[in-house]
Amino acid sequence: MNVPAARPLVEVQDVSKRFTPHVSIGERIAAMLGSPVETRTVHAVDNVSFAIRKGEVLGLVGESGCGKSTLGRVVAGIHPPSEGRASIEGVAVMGEGRTPLKTTTRIQMVFQDPFASLDPRVRIGDTIGEGPLAHGLVAKADVQAYVARWLTAVGLPAEAAGRFPHQFSGGQRQRVAIARALAMQPDVLVCDEPVASLDVSIQAQIINLFLKLRRELDLTMLFISHDLGVVRHICDRVAIMYLGRIVELGAAADIFERPRHPYTRALLDSVPKLVTASDELVTFKPIQGELPSPLSPPPGCHFHLRCPHARERCRVEVPRLEGDPQPAACHYPLAP
Amino acid sequence: MSALLEVRGLTTHFDTRGGVLKAVEDVSFEVGEGEIVGLVGESGSGKSVTGFSILGLVDAPGRIVSGSVRFAGRELVGLGHGALRSMRGREMAMVFQDPSATLNPVLTVGQQMRLAIAAHERVGEAAATARCVEALTIVGIPDAARRLENYPHQFSGGMRQRVAIAIALLNRPKLIICDEPTTALDVSIQAQILTEMKSLAARLGTAMIWISHDLATVSSVASRLLVMYAGRIIEAGPVASVLRSPRHPYTRGLLNSLPSMARPGQDLVQIPGSMPSLANLPEGCSFRPRCPKAQEDCKVMPALTGDGARAFRCRHPLDREVAA
Numbered sequence: 001m002n003v004p005a006a007r008p009l010v011e012v013q014d015v016s017k018r019f020t021p022h023v024s025i026g027e028r029i030a031a032m033l034g035s036p037v038e039t040r041t042v043h044a045v046d047n048v049s050f051a052i053r054k055g056e057v058l059g060l061v062g063e064s065g066c067g068k069s070t071l072g073r074v075v076a077g078i079h080p081p082s083e084g085r086a087s088i089e090g091v092a093v094m095g096e097g098r099t100p101l102k103t104t105t106r107i108q109m110v111f112q113d114p115f116a117s118l119d120p121r122v123r124i125g126d127t128i129g130e131g132p133l134a135h136g137l138v139a140k141a142d143v144q145a146y147v148a149r150w151l152t153a154v155g156l157p158a159e160a161a162g163r164f165p166h167q168f169s170g171g172q173r174q175r176v177a178i179a180r181a182l183a184m185q186p187d188v189l190v191c192d193e194p195v196a197s198l199d200v201s202i203q204a205q206i207i208n209l210f211l212k213l214r215r216e217l218d219l220t221m222l223f224i225s226h227d228l229g230v231v232r233h234i235c236d237r238v239a240i241m242y243l244g245r246i247v248e249l250g251a252a253a254d255i256f257e258r259p260r261h262p263y264t265r266a267l268l269d270s271v272p273k274l275v276t277a278s279d280e281l282v283t284f285k286p287i288q289g290e291l292p293s294p295l296s297p298p299p300g301c302h303f304h305l306r307c308p309h310a311r312e313r314c315r316v317e318v319p320r321l322e323g324d325p326q327p328a329a330c331h332y333p334l335a336p
Numbered sequence: 337m338s339a340l341l342e343v344r345g346l347t348t349h350f351d352t353r354g355g356v357l358k359a360v361e362d363v364s365f366e367v368g369e370g371e372i373v374g375l376v377g378e379s380g381s382g383k384s385v386t387g388f389s390i391l392g393l394v395d396a397p398g399r400i401v402s403g404s405v406r407f408a409g410r411e412l413v414g415l416g417h418g419a420l421r422s423m424r425g426r427e428m429a430m431v432f433q434d435p436s437a438t439l440n441p442v443l444t445v446g447q448q449m450r451l452a453i454a455a456h457e458r459v460g461e462a463a464a465t466a467r468c469v470e471a472l473t474i475v476g477i478p479d480a481a482r483r484l485e486n487y488p489h490q491f492s493g494g495m496r497q498r499v500a501i502a503i504a505l506l507n508r509p510k511l512i513i514c515d516e517p518t519t520a521l522d523v524s525i526q527a528q529i530l531t532e533m534k535s536l537a538a539r540l541g542t543a544m545i546w547i548s549h550d551l552a553t554v555s556s557v558a559s560r561l562l563v564m565y566a567g568r569i570i571e572a573g574p575v576a577s578v579l580r581s582p583r584h585p586y587t588r589g590l591l592n593s594l595p596s597m598a599r600p601g602q603d604l605v606q607i608p609g610s611m612p613s614l615a616n617l618p619e620g621c622s623f624r625p626r627c628p629k630a631q632e633d634c635k636v637m638p639a640l641t642g643d644g645a646r647a648f649r650c651r652h653p654l655d656r657e658v659a660a
Contacts, residue, residue, distance in 0.1 A: 063522035064493075169610055170379075199378040199549060204593030204604040211603055226522065233595035233604075252600065270527035274596065275555035276580040286527040290492055 007089070008051035009220050010075065010107075010188055014084035017045040017070050042294050044070040046244035047084070049321075052188070057214065057221040059235030059252065061228065061267075065291055067244040069192050072224045076109040076190040077102035088188060105135055108181035112193035114173030118165040118180075125161025128180045137185060150179040153216075154209060171202035175209065182213070190222045195230060203230070210234055228271050232256050240264045243294060243302040250326030258336045260328035263287075263303045301331070340510055340543050341367040341390070346403035346413075348382075348389045355615040359385040359398070361567040364640070367511065370541040372534070374558030374575060376548055378590075380611055382567040383547045387513045390545075391430055392420040408510065426456045429504035433516040435496035439488040445472075445499050446484030452506050471502040476532055494525035501533070508540065515547045530557055551590065555579055563587050566612055566622035573646035583646060583653040586623045621650070629654075 019042045023031075044067040052058045062068045073079045075086045077093040080100040086093045088107060094100045111117040118127060128150060129143045138146040148158035154175040165173055174194060181189055194210075195203045211234060213219055225231050231238055231252070238255045240248045240263065248261040259265045266287040289306045292298055298305050304314040313331050321329040348360040360382045367373050377383045388394050390405050392412060405412040407428065412420065424430075432438045440448050449468040453459055459467070465484070472480035475498040488496055497517060504512050514533070518526040534557050537544055548554045554561065554575070561578045563571040563586070571584040582588045591597060592605035609626040612618055618625050620635035627634070629652045640649045643656070 063524060171610070200551075200590055201378060201593050201607045202610070204595075204606040207595065208603050208606060211601070228523070229595040233598065233600050267523065270523040272527070272530065272550070272552040272556040274552045274579055274591075274594070275576050277576055286531055287524040290494060290525065291522075 009054040010052040010086070010088055010222070011090075012048060012050050012071075012075060012084070012086045015045055015048050015071070015074055015081045015086060016043070016083040017067070017074055017079060018043055018082045040295050043244050043297060044294060045074065045081075048244075048246050049084075050239055050246065050249060052220055052222060054187075054220055055218050056237065057223055057235045059231035059238040060222060060224045060241060061226065061231055061238055062241035063226060063267075063291055065243075065294060066241040067294070068224050068241050071241070072109070072190045072192050072222060075222055076107050077104065078109065105131070105184050106186050107188045107190060108184050108186040110174075110177050110181050110189060110191045110194045112196050114170060114177050114197070115165075117177050118173060120165050123162055123164060124168075124176045127176070128161070128183050131180070132183050132185075135184070137183075147183070150183045153182065153213070154179045169202075171198055171205055174198065174206055178209065178213075182217070188220045188222070190224070192224045193226070194223075196225065196227065207234060228256075228268065240267070243292065243297050245302060245329060246321055247303065247330070248326070248328040249321065254326050258326075260323065260326055260333040260336070261330045262307050262309050262334060264328075265334060266306075301329070339366040340369045340371075340408060342404075342406040343390065344404045344406075346386065346389055346405060347401040348385055348394055348398060349401050350398040352397060352615070357614040358567050358617060359614055360389060363403070363564075363567075363569055365562055365569065365572065367543050367545060369510070370537060370543055371560065372537055372544045372546055372558045374546045374548065374554035374561045375564065376551055376554050376561065377564035378549055378611060380566075380614060381564040383564050384515050386564070387430065387515055387545060387547055391424055391428060391513065393430075422456065425452060425509070426507045427509050428511045428513070429507070429509040430513045430515065431497075431500050431504050431517045433519050435493065435500045435520075436488065438500055439496060441488055444485055444487055445491075449484070449503055449506060452503050456507055467506060468502075471505050472499070474505060474536065475499075475502045476528070477502070494521055494529065497521060497529060501529075505536070505540075505542075509542065511543045511545070513545045513547070516549070518553060519548065519550070526553070533557060551579065551594070552596075563590070566617060567614060568622065568649060569640060570623065570649045571647070572640070577646065581654070581656065583643070583648040583656070584623075584650045585627050585629050585654065588654055589626075
């Protein structure tokens with residue numbers, strides 16, 4: 001769709017993110033006295049690397065708990081990574097130190113729930129204008145016209161600026177959230193399930209809005225979703241995540257037509273399809289079992305417990321994400 | 337197939353300060369024994385309120401204004417609380433979207449399952465436990481006897497929904513109303529539950545009303561489809577036939593807005609505008625302001641008219657499918 005630039009715009013290198021629950025004073029004293037205190041660390045993201053070229057839309061797909069939202073937040077500079085780094089044109093998204101801060105406004109985020117992501121007591125014109133004002137993207141005198149421009153860009157009337165979030169429907173609120181992100185004039189948009197909470201007909205409107213913005217603004221996007229149909233529709237490339245790791249990465253058409261990783265195959269087989277022939281027999285091939293807990297992921301390949309092709313090696317050795325142009329983290333990838 | 341459930345002219349309104357919300361208007365349909373009927377629509381289309389109305393679960397300010405719900409030959413509208421209560425859970429049950437909100441977090445799964453049995457009949461402890469174990473096993477929960485001692489938080493989301501389904505099955509109801517039972521679940525778990533529900537319906541002869549906004553999900557479980565818009569059924573018929581050649585412009589619009597209906601990267605065909613407020617419905621056909629085929633005579637509400645196995649509420653329907 002776009003001519004790829006030489007150097008990727010966004011680079012994510014060996015990023016891991018672990019969450020360790022807060023240990024209370026009592027527990028700390030108990031630990032000092034020699035009692036075994038369980039520290040339960042969640043490995044939300046486990047050594048993930050990928051790159052996004054300018055103008056490209058990369059889909060990040062996986063089931064709940066696979067770490068896709070956490071990874072998105074690391075890329076957007078909301079969570080500092082435990083290891084590794086996310087950068088935009090070579091500049092790290094997060095600073096260093098004990099309480100690292102985001103260093104750039106070039107990456108902005110759109111969240112899933114537009115009912116939770118907008119302040120109910122702030123007029124949406126102020127919500128959209130606050131960031132650009134604070135960062136000097138617009139002078140105070142011009143902010144009204146600036147907000148109006150972005151409202152129009154997302155298909156809302158300019159007078160909407162004076163209204164509060166509750167005066168809008170879900171789809172309109174998501175447009176406001178997108179306008180807020182775009183008003184910062186980012187190069188990269190991280191979208192976390194931006195259409196998941198919308199009705200089908202509204203979802204179509206927002207998907208069309210993304211397609212239009214992409215054409216007009218040459219936006220680069222990390223598009224996080226569990227909905228394979230939506231991802232296939234708007235993404236150039238797709239990364240499939242399972243339990244904190246990327247298990248397969250490739251062009252959208254290839255991932256959907258010729259998956260190499262058994263998990264990708266199984267995921268595709270689980271999606272219900274529209275039945276339009278009366279004699280069509282609907283059969284799923286559900287994946288056996290459930291997602292293991294990220295508190296204690298299985299050794300070796302994380303998918304081996306549910307994989308129909310698992311062998312001895314899969315239980316001990318972690319597969320690397322290998323292969324070109326469609327790398328898959330599998331010792332025995334599927335034949336194309 | 338004799339009709340197990342017969343809904344005729346069901347109308348449910350909510351009296352609010354902002355006016356009367358016409359959530360369900362003149363809804364009529366039947367469910368045969370062992371049949372799975374899909375009820376689809378967007379938020380606010382009245383699909384859930386239809387389910388609640390059938391079970392007599394509409395509370396003030398909502399009320400059933402008119403219509404009849406006949407279940408196994410018995411009229412349910414106007415039945416007292418006690419009579420409805422003794423019927424719910426035994427002859428008709430409901431499975432909701434969010435299992436973490438429907439299960440009691442401070443009781444073990446076994447305790448709440450035994451309560452569900454005790455609400456309807458006197459059963460000895462051993463017999464009750466046996467039934468609980470059986471129900472959990474049917475829905476695919478391994479090691480059921482031990483799991484009875486667990487609390488809901490010790491189950492995963494998919495397993496919790498299985499428990500909710502097991503509770504619905506406990507008293508072997510003739511009809512289960514499933515309100516978006518797989519919407520909150522991941523696709524791989526959804527596929528497992530869909531497969532199991534279908535085989536359960538076939539094996540136990542349980543009829544189901546499957547309420548969902550997801551056409552693909554409904555089409556993979558149901559045999560007949562009812563499409564709702566702004567409180568009314570606007571199209572009905574066998575699933576495959578409705579989805580292959582919808583007659584109502586709204587059904588067509590809904591199908592067209594699915595990403596699977598367009599080539600990747602192409603703009604989706606969207607329905608202009610949004611759903612009207614239920615307190616302030618447009619005159620005549622509710623879909624008129626958004627409809628590409630609307631004409632002057634659409635200002636009078638069209639009736640649900642039949643055409644063979646199909647029915648639709650439109651004066652200017654899309655062409656019937658050309659015989660294949």
